[in-house]
Amino acid sequence: MKEMPPGMLTYPLRRPEGHRPPVQRWQLTLGKDVQKVFTAYVGVQPHRSAIDNSTAVKQATDAVEAWLSTDTEDRPLSTESFNHLEGDDAPNAHIWVLYWNDPVKGETNLQKLDFTSIYANLAPENRMLVGLWRESFKTPISRLKTNYSGLDYLPGLARLPETGTREHQLSAYWSAARDRIPASAHDLFEKDEDADITRPGDIPDGLGKHLTGTNYHNMVHIRSGQFWEIVVPKRQSRTKQSWNQP
Known part of the structure; x- marks a missing residue:
């Protein structure tokens, strides 16, 4: 995930000459032997009110938790869970996000979660009354980018073994996100024709x-969010009020 010398780039960085970010930004450094990471999202999603489906949701949730608690060599190396409260999907879904630094172990372990x-x-x-779903994907390190505004909260991939951080300069300009993907030095990430023809x-x-x-080739997966624990209440209130402005 290091920046390549200009002479080694098929497609040069979009960073303006002499650009310096106005604030510090960091990215992850993974273990030297890690070539790919494996990510899985697992969900238990109610279809009706919690009163009607509490038994079904609990039974399904307990089954997922039992799978996660099994101490095996291929278990997830980083695990998080949260509830989906509102948005473009059914509310109150319980979601787990799982990470491995070895896709073979990730795929093997995920097969043990027997939804059927x-x-x-x-x-x-x-x-x-309840739906069960999972989504998983492998990401070559050359196609992975991370960007952090602080080091006080580093979730997900940052919790994999032998993972560290380093400051970077690829921030705060147009196309900075593209420049942070190492493979962009030699790949324009053209749209895959299957993106249209495989849509039902x-x-x-x-x-x-x-x-x-x-998934078709060059699918983009984004995880983005904010960490609120250390934000002072006055600023939290001001920010939430701005979200509710017409």
Whole structure:
């Protein structure tokens, strides 16, 4: 994840000459033997009110937690969980984010999370009340970028073994995000033709069904967020008020 010398770039950096970021930014440094990372999102998603589906949600959630608690060599090396409160999806979903520095171990471990069995063990009347889903992907280090505004909260990939941080200058200019991806030195990340031709004409109804899918080439996955624990209450209130402005 180091910057390449200008002479080694097929496509030069977009950073303006002499540019210096106005504030400090950091990126991760992974272990020297890490070539790819493996990420998985696992979700238990209610379909109706919590009163109606509390039993189904608890049963499914307990099954995922039991899988996570198994102490095996291929277990996730970094795990986080949160509740989805609002947005473009059904509220109150419980989501786990899992990371490995070895895709083989990640894929092997994820196969042990048997959604078919979990679903079959739900009472028949509860099966339409809850959805189970997972999404996983491998990321070559050459196509991974990270950017942190501080070092007080480093979640996710930053918690993998032998991971550190270093300050970088690829920030606060147009196309800085592109420049932070090492592979951009030799790849323009052209849109894959499958991005259009593989899109289904009719979105399938997933209730009661087992659906699978794959990503096309050059799919972008973004995890972004803010850490609020150390923000003073006055600033929190001011920021939240600005979100509610018409």
